[in-house]
Amino acid sequence: MQQEYTARAERIMQRIQQLAAISDDPDGVTRTFGTPAFVAGRDLVQSWLEAAGLPTRTDGIGNLRARLESPNPDAKTFVLASHIDTVVNAGKFDGPLGVLMGLDLLENLLAQQVALPFHIELIAFSDEEGVRFHTTYLGSKVVTGAFDPALLGRCDAAGISLDQALVAMGGDASTLALDAIPAAEWLGYFELHIEQGPVLWERNVPVALVTAIAGQQRVELTFRGMAGHAGTVPMNMRQDALCAAAEFVLTAEQFAQVHGRGLVATVGKLAISHSASNVIPGEVTCSLDLRSPDEAQLAQAYDYLRSHAEAVAGHRNVALDWNLVQKTAPVTCDAGLNALLAQAIAASGYETIALVSGAGHDAVPVSFVAPATMMFIRCYKGISHNPLENVELADLAAAVAVADQFITLLRTQNPTR
Incomplete structure (x- = not known):
């Protein structure tokens, strides 16, 4: 056989x-x-x-x-x-x-x-x-x-x-x-x-x-700040959309590492509008892919990371668009x-x-x-x-x-x- x-x-x-x-x-x-x-x-x-x-x-x-x-x-x-x-x-x-x-x-x-x-x-x-x-x-x-x-x-x-x-x-x-x-x-x-x-x-x-x-929740986030000259805008006066996105990306990774039990979080796409080496990023769009076999854990992660993204936008003085693209239950x-x-x-x-x-x-x-x-x-x-x-x-x-x-x-x- x-x-x-x-x-x-x-x-x-x-x-x-x-x-x-x-x-x-x-x-x-x-x-x-x-x-x-x-x-x-x-x-x-x-x-x-x-x-x-x-x-x-x-x-x-x-x-x-x-x-x-x-x-x-x-x-x-x-x-x-x-x-x-x-x-x-x-x-x-x-x-x-x-x-x-x-x-x-x-x-x-x-x-x-x-x-x-x-x-x-x-x-x-x-x-x-x-x-x-x-x-x-x-x-x-x-x-x-x-x-x-x-x-x-x-x-x-x-x-x-x-x-x-x-x-x-x-x-x-x-x-x-x-x-x-x-x-x-x-x-x-x-x-x-x-x-x-x-x-x-x-x-x-x-x-x-x-x-x-595992269940999935996919989100598209856009941070909107203010583009500006890299040499003339003081650091404490910037509305840097990329720094906001970067802070969010690292928090998503850290949250999944700490909570474990099958939870994974991935930012796989990052787009900087009108990017240039001498321009403060004014608009950045990124993805978020959350997965877990535990529906309650998935919901908790989603709520926490959305709240965190809003907090990041608030203290960095940038706007946030949060768009849930896909949601499937475990x-x-x-x-x-x-x-x-x-x-x-x-x-x-x-x-x-x-x-x-x-x-x-x-x-x-x-x-x-x-x-x-x-x-x-x-x-x-x-x-x-x-x-x-x-x-x-x-x-x-x-x-x-x-x-x-x-x-x-x-x-x-x-x-x-």
Whole structure:
């Protein structure tokens, strides 16, 4: 059996490499939502689905969907999914690995001519990263019925609206409501994903059980002071927006370090308007990304840092704009599916490691309508969103074995009935 799992892993890896060769950026992997490279990559994945004999379709938001039917037309639907969009200058595995492992699982079921007690739908979500329109989970929100039609008017940096982008990529906003799987028809959800963290790498274990996904709050802050000549405005009379931002950035780091317990705070963007070496910064915009698996802790951090930003603005005599861009609550994975996945990991001969995901995943919106579980796969030094992102063949083969066992247990035990 190990030889078979290795062969399957090799085929998945070959597909990963083929898909990674399609990019908007010739020097890296970039396939953001709706771009020519995204569409070409989706077409390639669709060709593999169709070659396997799976009925496929592209829905209104651009999700690629394939379905393996149960003989029972009234059966519920179990979803295997991940995303095929990327960040800019991405790695090869974040997202596509889960889709291509899902394809491998369906190919194996077809080869065995298994009569399923439930339908399986494999979905390659079109937008999870949210790079182009700053709207995460577009694909999965459509499938779960949570899509906000107001987003259709949102524009990208080039002034193209989401509605226009859908038309250009062959989508159709008028079908979005019909593309949802009704809550009553869901059996459950399983997402395979690289860990994007170093735990499995350091412990030399190929897979892990995800118990929860951290909640997130993303904020855009703008400090507005007064630009002035660097040589003529006295230090005690300045309204330096960058100094205000710098004070806030260090406090955000210190607060997360002190409070710990899974709380992380990141300022990843900083923009100085009309910057010059001899000009006092008059306007600075920065981001804040807060994450925690504890909803109360997340709210406490948000309130404290907002109050601190207001205090900094006050004592430095600058104005503050605080804009909450995104808010998602922490998610706990389904106990029944997690028990089954833990059983599959143990039966495959691996230590069962339970992890909380600090990264967001499409399992977040899905969890509001269906039982959801995730399995992490070891990646090189935990590096992700980076061209160095990598998965070793032996770890991938182990993950295939566990996923196979999980689907077998689901067919025979099905804790979500």
